[in-house]
Amino acid sequence: MSEPDSSSSSSQAAADLMDEELESEEGKSRKDGSPTPSLSGFASLRAVMRIKHKYQAMKKRRQEMALGPGPPGSLAGAPGRTSPKIFTFDGATPSTFPAFSCVPQKKKKKRKKRVLFPNDVGRKAVPKPERSRATYCLYLLFVIVFVQVYNAIENLDDHVLRYDLEGLERTLRREVFGQQGAVEGLLSHLKDYLSTYVHNKPLVVSVHGPSGVGKSHLGRLLAGHFRSVVGDTLVLQYYVLHHCPQEADAAQCARNLSTLISGIVERAEEEEKIPLFIFDEAEHMHVEILDMLRQLVASKQCNEYLNAIYLFLSNLGHSHITKHLLQNSSSISVAMTASGRHANLLKELTPVLRNVLEKLHPLWTEADILPLSLLEKSHVMECFLDEMTREGFYPDHTNIERLAGEIEYHTVVAGREYSQTGCKQVVAKVNLL
Incomplete structure (x- = not known):
């Protein structure tokens, strides 16, 4: 029998039962002597009850069909209940799945533990460090200082390159014989002085040595080099026996020399260059000229007079140099370099020569002493x-x-x-x- 027939039969049986119950109830009521209700009211009541029972039966049947076939004692025609089959690996053995026996299992990543905070306070954020605005100002100051220092170094190099001291060194080493130590000392003074343009005193170097050791030749080489660098107008070679041979004209010579030096210094200040003044045969210079020169080389002069180089060439103290070399030649090692011999000569002779020169005139207190040795x-x-x-x-x-x-x-x-x-x-x- 199909499903619609079974449903109709079940509904018909339920309706017959309802009719019987209603008839019994009518009989009872009639026995009791209650008035008989109308026939139309009973018909409507029966229809309502049938509809209700039919709905409940259909609802119940649908629920049983959803659960599957029921147990053996269930009604005929109702679908049986079946439990779903669940697939598990409980009965599986390692030999059942040989393909997956050697595959390593992936390790689970460990989750980082969360940082817990006290419950009473709640979560607290790490305070961010506050940067002061003064730090940026400090960084800016460092940058400015670095730029200024770098610019100053570049300017120093440019100022030294203007005078071509490397070319002067090659010329002196090639042209001056037997005075390599003195040449190195003179170049050291020039490099230190010419590395900047602002000075607190002029450079005064006094070269001393016996006759024929190359003093005048050294002066001529320096004058020629500076003329090619700064120009003829900023270099002065003054020979006392030529420019002022008479002692009676010493005062006038001093005034003329002062005017000449002032003009050269002012011109050099305008051109931002350092002039060179060479005084050869300084042992014949008169007192008036020495006094005037001492006033010029003093450190209390104006700025333009502080930027100048004065070179004095003389044979003052030559006897002390000759005596020292002849007495100490045996102590001078043959393996000692020229700079080493000159350093030894300078160390031992400078105090003696300064003592002798300061007695002659205080001008030499402002000068750096540079002795020249005898020639072999x-x-x-x-x-x-x-x-x-x-x-x-x-x-x-x-x-x-x-x-x-x-x-x-x-x-x-x-x-x-x-x-x-x-x-x-x-x-x-x-x-x-």
Whole structure:
């Protein structure tokens, strides 16, 4: 039997039961003597009851169909209840799934523990450090100072490069013989002074040495180099015996020299350059000229007078230099360099020379003392070689040694021969060839 037939039969049975119950109730009521209700009212009541029972039956049947076939004692035609089959791995063995036996299982990532805060206070945020505005100002100050220092260093390099001290050093090492230590000392003074334009005092260097050791030659080389760098108008070579031979004219010479120096200094200040003043044969300078020069080199002058270089060349104290070299030649090591020998000479002779010069005039209290040593025979031979090359003669070593042997020397001390006249007679002997 199909599902619609079973549903109709069940509903018909329920309706017959309702009719029987209603009839029994009518009989009872009739026995009791109650008035018989109308036939139309009973018909409507029966219809309502049928509809209700039919709805309940259909609802119940639908619920049973959803649950599956019921147990053996259930009504015929009602779908049986079945429990869903649940798939589990309880009965599975490792041999059942051989393909997955060697596959490593992924490890679960451990969650980081949350930071717990006290319940009474609640969660607290980490306070952010407050930066002061003064920190940025400090950084800005550092940048400004760095830029200023870097700019100053660049300006110093530019100022030194203007005077080409490297070219001057090559010239002096090539042209000046036997005075390498003194040349290094002079270049050191020039580098320190010319590295900046603002000074608190002028540079005053006093070069001393016996006759023929190269003082005048050194002055000529410096004058030629500075003329090529700063111009002819900012370099002055003053020869006392030529510009002021008479002592009676010393006062007038001093005034004229002061006016000349003032004009050069003012012109150099306008051009932002440092002038050079060379005074050769300073041992013949008059007192009036020395007094005037001392006033110019004093540190209390105006700014333009502080930016100048004064070079004094003289043979003052030459006897002390000669005596010291002849007495201490045996203690001078042959392996000692030229700078080392000059440093030793400067250390021992500077106090003696300063004491002698300050007694002559207080001008030398403002000067840096630079002594020149005696020339040895090898240095004299270099002078002959250079002069013969200039004059166009063939530089025969035998001829040079013969000419150098005609020069007078001091007594040989520790295998050293010091010339009495230096290279002063070299030019005259070459001209006789």
